[in-house]
Amino acid sequence: MIHQYSNVTLDELILVALCKDTGRTKVIMHMRVHIRNCQKNSPNSCKSGPPISAYCSWIGRLNGTAHRKLDGAVCYITEKISEEEEWTIATIDVCKLWRYADTKYYRLLIPVGIEKWKKQLLLYYPVPTDPSMRQELMKTMGQSHQSEHMNPQGRAGILGQGVLKHLGENLMELPILLRVIAKKYLLKVGAQLYNIMYYML
Numbered sequence: 001m002i003h004q005y006s007n008v009t010l011d012e013l014i015l016v017a018l019c020k021d022t023g024r025t026k027v028i029m030h031m032r033v034h035i036r037n038c039q040k041n042s043p044n045s046c047k048s049g050p051p052i053s054a055y056c057s058w059i060g061r062l063n064g065t066a067h068r069k070l071d072g073a074v075c076y077i078t079e080k081i082s083e084e085e086e087w088t089i090a091t092i093d094v095c096k097l098w099r100y101a102d103t104k105y106y107r108l109l110i111p112v113g114i115e116k117w118k119k120q121l122l123l124y125y126p127v128p129t130d131p132s133m134r135q136e137l138m139k140t141m142g143q144s145h146q147s148e149h150m151n152p153q154g155r156a157g158i159l160g161q162g163v164l165k166h167l168g169e170n171l172m173e174l175p176i177l178l179r180v181i182a183k184k185y186l187l188k189v190g191a192q193l194y195n196i197m198y199y200m201l
Contacts, residue, residue, distance in 0.1 A: 007038035019095035019106065026071065026106060028094050029058045032086075033075070035122075054122060055081050059098075059106050072157065073128035074108045078198065100158055105129055110158030115154035129160030159168050 008131035015030040056075040061068045098106045105127050114121060 007035070007036045009034045010050075012086075015090045015094065017094045020097070021099070021103070022093060025061070027058075027060060027062050028098060028106060029056075030089060030094075030109070031056050031058075032080075035077075042160070052077060053083075054078070056123070057108050058147040059108065059127060070125070071106070073123055073125045074110065076111075076114050077122065078114070098157075100127075103128075103129070105158060110155045110157045115156075116125070117150070117154060124155060126157055126159040129158060140201065146198050 011032045013029065013031050015028070017028045019026045019028060033056055034052055036051045037049075052073055056073065057072040058073045060073075061071075083133045094109075095106075098109065100107050107127055113119075140149050144184045
């Protein structure tokens with residue numbers, strides 16, 4: 001999957017999972033890679049010095065060992081995690097934990113600290129739940145912040161309107177009670193019975 005003339009080389013394949021619970025086998029991989037400063041298509045032009053370590057997650061389908069279809073991918077530079085943390089990742093049930101609700105989609109793992117949009121990543125291609133979003137993603141590899149469905153909380157590893165979009169827009173109803181106590185008005189506002197705010201007018 002990595003081109004032989006690429007400046008990216010595989011350092012360690014931490015996790016490979018075959019997920020079949022959606023009716024079609026999806027492959028989830030998490031790996032550590034090395035990145036060298038090389039000229040394009042010239043493996044002998046790499047500058048000296050230690051390579052940069054980065055982590056990548058990939059979700060998609062394979063044809064044997066060859067790439068067939070990309071669902072989502074993310075690559076980011078961070079400090080090398082410990083062997084214990086890598087072992088924890090390698091032994092979790094990603095097919096269950098990364099699956100998005102009861103849909104056929106799996107979301108990418110976005111570590112704490114890189115989820116904010118202002119943080120630059122090497123690659124961010126979230127799993128699109130709407131096929132019409134794929135073309136825009138391919139142009140920018142997910143770095144564009146112009147998507148109307150951008151999560152205000154940051155990167156979530158998946159792109160779309162969510163599984164509840166058929167319910168329509170979000171609505172909030174607040175009960176407001178006005179009472180007179182000792183010739184003063186008491187305004188009670190609360191979205192929930194156990195979380196009521198009181199205001200003296």
